Amino acid sequence: MTSNVEIPLWLFVMMVLFATVTFASHFLFPSVRWFFRRRLERAVKKLNKRLTRPIEPFKLARRHDMIQRIIYDPEVTKAIVTHARENDVPENVAFEKARGYARETVPSFSAVAYFSFGTRVARWLANALYDVRTSPNNDATLKQIDPEAAVMFVMNHRSNMDYMLVTYLAARASALSYAVGEWARVWPLSLLIKAMGAYFIRRTSRGQLYRKVLARYVQMAVQGGVTQAIFPEGGLSVTGRLMHLKMGLLSYAVDGFDPDGRDIVFVPVSINYDRVLEDRVLIAADQRGDRRFGARISVVMAAIVRLLWSWLRRRYRKFGVASVAFGEPVSLAGLGRDVSIDTLADTLRSRINDVTPVLNVPLVARVLLKADGPMTQEDLIKQVLNARSSGGKDEPGSIPDVVRACQDMELRGMITDTRAGWIIAPEERAMLQFYANSIAELYPDCPPLKNAARAKK
Secondary structure (H helix, E strand, C coil): CCCCCCCCHHHHHHHHHHHHHHHHHHHHHHHHHHHHHHHHHHHHHHHHCCCCCCCCHHHHCCHHHHHHHHHCCHHHHHHHHHHHHHHCCCHHHHHHHHHHHHHHHCCCCCHHHHHHHHHHHHHHHHHHHCEEEECCCHHHHHHCCCCCCEEEEEECCCCCHHHHHHHHHCCCCCCCEEEECHHHHCCCHHHHHHHCCCEECCCCCCCHHHHHHHHHHHHHHHHCCCCEEECCCCCCCCCCCCCCCCCHHHHHHHHCCCCCCCCEEEEEEEEEECCCCCHHHHHHHHHHCCCCCCCCHHHHHHHHHHHHHHHHCCCCCCCCEEEEEECCCEEHHHHCCCCCHHHHHHHHHHHHHHCCCCCHHHHHHHHHHHCCCCECHHHHHHHHHHHHHHCCCCCCCCHHHHHHHHHHHHHCCCEEECCCCEEECCCCHHHHHHHHHHHCCCCCCCCCCCCHHHHHC
16 A cells, blocks of 8 residues: 555656546636636626616526526427428437537626626727717616516617617616627627627528527517617618618517517617718629628728828828617507507607707718709708708707818818819718618608619610
8 A cells, every 4th residue: 555656757747637536626716707707796796886778697507507597488499390301401410509509699698708808898999989969868768668578669760880880879878688690600809799699590590490599599588678779670770761661670579579478678769970981892882782791801901000100190181979768668568469560660660760969961972962063162061951840850050060071071072162062972872862862751852862783674
């Protein structure tokens, strides 16, 4: 028992490594996780005191537990059996496929990442690029909603800046859970987005099993009171107008609605910009008749470098105004048990259009598109201010704001100041129409311009 035993050095090193891993996995890691989880729970409890809509336990659940809950859900189990039978594969193969879909969908929300990093970056970026304005009724709109209801923000989609803008503006109310498309599945961006509580959706998938997994996650989140944000147009608007709403996520929420349970309140949100970052890319996609956005990473990096250079030279100029307005909420319980998804979509689309922020660049574009020839600055300002007042907006506007909008449009080559007055620059008519379209529902007397590329066909 007391004699020496000789073993090879490599075996001793392996024994030490195995002992270290065992100690860490059974004693150290659980203790560390418990310590940080306790700190997180205290931080969330403190955070919830200042939020209008506190973070629900569902959003803080462990990701592994949520994945297990989804794949063992009775409805998902039925879909697994059906998928296996229809595709002639073993049920365990279909089960693993469902597990993969659940892993892809379920986020790993971190309150620290969201409020300590995400909202601060969103606030800094939004204010660095734009003069951010909000409707004076936004806070009152949120306060009137039943605290026990599940809230779903339904938004138009003008730019990828929408995520940043609404995240920043809604930070005082709650943590938003976004539905994002395939563009955000690139590593390491996907890790950050999942930590922010967003979940991925495959816009082109038609598989019944995938749709059932996604539907059950959305329905569980609604039942858990998670505040969600969706862009039901299914992508960025290539025309500037609010497109017809797709029924996918809306139908999932309606199908899982229990009239005797938690109410679902849809909040229409309208976003508008004096300058959309992707405007030329979107217009080009519309002229081609597809949705392939040809923005190369080199082009994006070159634009960022130009902005930094102008900032270093103290010649940086913001991109104008970015504005967000909340419309009148729609209670699903208030619509009745027999409401159709089409009626809900039409109601939401109408209310989004009704609160569209009327900004100066879209107004200038609208007035110049209607003009028969050059307009003096005095006449242009007069017509823009008259159009704003006729639109019934609370903000009256001012002459300096209109002048600033004209200057910004001139710097971008959209309009030209001639001796006779302001005119639309050659080849830029589609650009002005893109911006005028954002308020076309409020000013129907300015019909949309037919796409030149399509007209030739």
